[in-house]
Amino acid sequence: MLVVSFILAAIGGYLLGSVPFGLVLVRAAGLGDIRQIGSGNIGATNVLRTGRKDLALATLLLDALKAGIALVLARWIAGAAGVPETTAYQIGLVAGAAAFIGHCYPVWLGFKGGKGxxxxxxxxxxxxxPLGVIAGVTWLAVATIWRYSSLGSLCAALVxxxxxxxxxxxxxEVAFTGVLGLLIFWRHRSNIMRLRAGTEPRIGDKKEEPPVATAPPATEPSTET
Structure with missing residues (x-):
């Protein structure tokens, strides 16, 4: 029965995590398919490229909540079924990890999801x-000093x-954070390449507008013979 509990927690967590809130919210707002905008990612950062900060914030919160709910719900159900607290906690971690994987590789979108x-x-x-606090402070410090969101994410995943x-x-917890951290590095491999090349955009950078082409000044017709 314990094995079945772990399997059900993994399946339920994956399905909950695979809900593409960024895609749903952008479409509901009549802004089209987020996969055709910016980087094509379904996460909050790319949703922000639509110009809708409210949608980006909602995506951020919902993407965070779905994993947290998966963990808490699986842990609570296991505890209510009489599973020992330590094992119920482990079942919750499995559900949370599965939700993370579901977000990064959602079955509904051909396994092409967010960066997690x-x-x-x-x-x-x-x-x-407490590890969330440490990771959050790490992200905030790195992002504030160097103004790279991706670098803050990588450092948080490492710390x-x-x-x-x-x-x-x-x-x-060591295995849980280690596995998720490795997946974050894998999902950010394009960002790592840009960081090494010095082409990764910084927080607050504005997209350069292409130069506006101007017509050459008109010339008076020649009267010379």
Missing amino acids: IATFFGVLFAGPW APIAAAVAGFGWE
């Missing part, structure tokens, strides 16, 4: 929340499992 940062923070704050190991968390 909002979902990562959501599942951390719903589970081992979380290290902090879990150093602070004496259990093997569950």
Whole structure:
């Protein structure tokens, strides 16, 4: 029965995590398919490229909440079914990790989803929340100093499992944050290439407008013979 509980938690978490809120919200607002805008990503950063900050914020919150809800709900159901607290917590972590994977690789969109940062923070704050605080402070510090959102995300993903190991968390949290951190690095491989090349856009950078072509000045017709 425990094996079945873990499997059901993984399936339920994946299905919840695979709900593409960015795509749904942008379409509902009549702005078309988010996959045809900007980077084509379904996450909050690309939703912001539509010019709708409210939609980007809603996408950010919903992407975080779906992972957190998956963890909390699976843990609560397992506990209500009489599963020991430690095992129920592990079942919750599995559901949260599955929600993260569902966000990055949603079956509904041909397994092409977001990069997982909002979902990562959501599942951390719903589970081992001190690691969520550490990762959040890391992201904020790096993003403030260097103004690279992607670099902040990568550093947060790197720091979380290290902090879990150093602070004496259990093997569950170390493995949990380690696996999700590796997936975040994999999903950000194009950002890593741009960071190395110095072409990654910074927070607050404005997109350069193409130069406006002007017609050459008109010339008077020649009267010379």
